[in-house]
Amino acid sequence: MQDAVLAMLAKEPSHGYLLRERLRKALGPLGESMNAGQVYVTLTRLEKAGLVASERAEGLPDRPDRKVYALTPAGQRRVAAWLSEVSWPKPNLAEFHLKLAAAAAGRLADPVELVDAQRRELMRRLGEAQRALLAEPDGSTAGLLLEGIALRLQADLRWLEACERVWSKVENESEDT
Amino acid sequence: MNEFGAVLQVRGLCKEHGQGQGLVRAVDEIDLDVPAGQMLAVTGPSGCGKSTLLHLLGGLERPSRGEVWLAGRRIDTLNERALARLRRRSVGFVFQAFHLVEELSARENVELPVLLAGRSPRAARRRAATLLERVGLADRARHLPWELSGGQRQRVAIARAMANDPLVLLADEPTGNLDTAATLDVLRVFEELRAAGQTLVIVTHDERVAATADRVVSMRDGTCVDDTRLAAQAAGGLGDMFGLGE
Numbered sequence: 001m002q003d004a005v006l007a008m009l010a011k012e013p014s015h016g017y018l019l020r021e022r023l024r025k026a027l028g029p030l031g032e033s034m035n036a037g038q039v040y041v042t043l044t045r046l047e048k049a050g051l052v053a054s055e056r057a058e059g060l061p062d063r064p065d066r067k068v069y070a071l072t073p074a075g076q077r078r079v080a081a082w083l084s085e086v087s088w089p090k091p092n093l094a095e096f097h098l099k100l101a102a103a104a105a106g107r108l109a110d111p112v113e114l115v116d117a118q119r120r121e122l123m124r125r126l127g128e129a130q131r132a133l134l135a136e137p138d139g140s141t142a143g144l145l146l147e148g149i150a151l152r153l154q155a156d157l158r159w160l161e162a163c164e165r166v167w168s169k170v171e172n173e174s175e176d177t
Numbered sequence: 178m179n180e181f182g183a184v185l186q187v188r189g190l191c192k193e194h195g196q197g198q199g200l201v202r203a204v205d206e207i208d209l210d211v212p213a214g215q216m217l218a219v220t221g222p223s224g225c226g227k228s229t230l231l232h233l234l235g236g237l238e239r240p241s242r243g244e245v246w247l248a249g250r251r252i253d254t255l256n257e258r259a260l261a262r263l264r265r266r267s268v269g270f271v272f273q274a275f276h277l278v279e280e281l282s283a284r285e286n287v288e289l290p291v292l293l294a295g296r297s298p299r300a301a302r303r304r305a306a307t308l309l310e311r312v313g314l315a316d317r318a319r320h321l322p323w324e325l326s327g328g329q330r331q332r333v334a335i336a337r338a339m340a341n342d343p344l345v346l347l348a349d350e351p352t353g354n355l356d357t358a359a360t361l362d363v364l365r366v367f368e369e370l371r372a373a374g375q376t377l378v379i380v381t382h383d384e385r386v387a388a389t390a391d392r393v394v395s396m397r398d399g400t401c402v403d404d405t406r407l408a409a410q411a412a413g414g415l416g417d418m419f420g421l422g423e
Contacts, residue, residue: 033416120405126388127407128415134365134389138358147357149419150385157384161222 003082005042006051006071010079013070015057016040028142029132043069051075091156100167111167119160126153183246184345184376185211185234190243192229192399203229204240205399211345216367216377218387221396227380228349230396234378235268235347236260248344266294269338271348275330277322283309283333284318290340308336312366328359335366339375346370348379352386364389 008014008022020039024031046052052075054067071079096118100111129150136143192204203226211217219227232238233245236252245253252263264270277286284305291301309315312332322330331351338346348367352360364386367377371391379390387393388407395403 027416030416030419116403120403123384123388123393123405124407125419126384127390129419130364130385130389131368132415134361134368153388154384 001038001042002046003078005039006046006075007079007082009052009069009071010076013068015066015068016043019043019069026142028136028140028145030142030145046075051078091152093159097163100163104167104170111170112164115160115164115167119157119164122153122157122160126150126157129153182212183210184213184248185209185378186244186246187234188244188246190230190233190245191241192226192233192238193241202226202399204233207243207399207401209394209401211376211378213376214371214374215392216371216379216390218390218393219378219380219396220382220384220387220393223382225396226399227396231347231349231378231380234345235270236264237270265290266341267344269340269343269346271331271334271338271346271351273350273353275322275327275334275354277330277334277337279322282319282321283314283325283329283336286322286333287336287340290337294341304340305336308339309333311339311369312336313362326359327355328362331355331359331363332366335363335370339370345376345378348377348381350381351379352381352383360386 004023005019008019014022016039017036020034020036023039024034027034043052043054047054047069050072052069053072054069057066057068100114103109103114104111129146133143133146133150136146187207187209190204190207190209191202194201194203205226207230219230221227229238233240233253236245236255240253243253244251247263247267252260255263277283278289281289284302287305287308288298288301291304292298296304306315306318309318312335314329314332314336317325317329317333322333325333331354335346335348335351338348352363355363360383367379368389371377377390379386381387391407393403393405393407394401395405
């Protein structure tokens, strides 16, 4: 969020509310839950860190307290670093994998039931993402974000299917012995 | 709609192939109720019996045992003639490979079932125009199937399946031959049908198709192993659910 807010400021100095509109537009349906507070809290933190500077602008009569935010040189360097950085969020598969292993080893829970519960939750999320995607017009850039989310959830669901297949056999084996 | 409150009702349904040592239970003791207006997805690995189940629901195959009721009428005991009539008028089928008549235009493909149901050419033409409009292909009405993309062909096939306003629309891997964009177009059509109250049963191995349904039934080795309702809205918005925010 901090990096995204900084990068959105790189185009030109801006009011907080304008930044929020840019973020919401880019996020599409996912931006609907974003509130103004989040942007202002982020801007305040960035200001304390010396990455943005604000100055009070000529206010309109109904909104006298408007601040315009701009990147500082340190902020510009940070944006450049963020853009050139090649990072990718890691899905935390190891944790779930270990949960299943621990549940099976300690007979704490049936791993297959844990997989089922997880699958139901992911299907529900995938349904939300798909329905939002169907409501987006063709060629919408916000639709691309939903497409990415849906593809990831689909991959996770396929992995869970493999988990279920293997763990259901592991259980049968241990019951036989 | 009937005394059961379900458009489709299935009890103790079994379908066996072969005999003796080679006996295979493609569908094994399935009970299922599909309420009016529900969009149900049936998923599972290939060979789990989901397509056979769909064929039994629509009267394309007869069960070895068990009952299938459509709108309060038992259909597995109907004679061939009554069954054929039921398939023409009360059930709409959509297949993976479209199965359009290649010599007929999009419009004529949709008109055909209306004519076979004994209605006038004029009524057929009106119905086809309405349905092609609904699936977003009004401007492709005169095209032959080979002149259309896969996604467009499947949307014509959906229009055809809806021609006689069926009690239930049954779709077998409807997006199996389609790319992502065409899949979304087909899902948009299903979504619109669902919003209009159409009952749909969709067999699919595609999680993204299944996730758009109201309810997902998972099959393994001929039986239902899971039955999940998805219609409940998530607490909080999409953004919260996918970790946006701080």
